[in-house]
Amino acid sequence: MGLGWLLPALILAVVLAVGSQPQEQIPREAHNLNWSKPVGAGCGRGLRQGSLVLRVLGSWLGTRGAGQHLYPMLPGTSLQFSGFWYILAVASNTTGFLPSRDKRKLGASVVKVHKTGQLKVVFAFNQSQGCQAHTLLLRKDRKKAVFRNPLRGVQGFRVLSTDYSHGLVYLRLGRAGRTSKTLLLFSRQNTSSFLSMKGFADTCEVLELTDGAAVLPKD
Secondary structure (H helix, E strand, C coil), X not given: CCCHHHCCCCECCCCCCCCCCXXXXXXXXXXXXXXXXXXXXXXXXXXXXXXXXXXXXXXXXXXXXXXXXXXXXXXXXHHHHCEEEEEEEEEECCCCCCCCHHHCCCEEEEEEXXXXXXXXXXXXXXXXXXXXXXXXXEEECCCCCCEEEHHXXXXXXXXEEECCXXXXXXXXXXXXXXXXXXXXXEECCCECCXXXXXXXXXXXXXXXXXXXXXXXXXX
């Protein structure tokens, strides 16, 4: 099925927000690619924390440039990309990455500069078991403009494009030459613009992810 239905601007309600508590050290198990880790008390708790997360992160969200920038994310731009994001759409060639259509809801992510050259990224999605979260601690590659954690199966995390109100994030997971591709549409708001959704659809075609694409709807 084509992605023509993705192009209209969508009005999506807030159904998920996720908080990230400050930590001196990230637990070892948080690095594992376990996409079925429950989020505390579930989606309700995430919703209640949403406004607090936005206020706490507001002091370091960074500026939101008016122009569209095409680049793999570098340490110098990661501060501007930091903060809370809604995940409005997903495309992946990973079997079972998304639950059945009737269980799909908005996702969320928090991106934070952990140390120089390091990012801490939290993802939260609604899976068949309920709200599930995963935390990644990523390091900037010494030679390429991409963040990785190959020991934990994260081959690449990069921002393909952003104007700091929307962004396209490309995530590659796997080991030993067997990697999966996932494209995420990030937004500071719980609604998308026509251009951001069109960019998502066009990029899906380039990455050959059209068949695995889905807009995450309201509850």
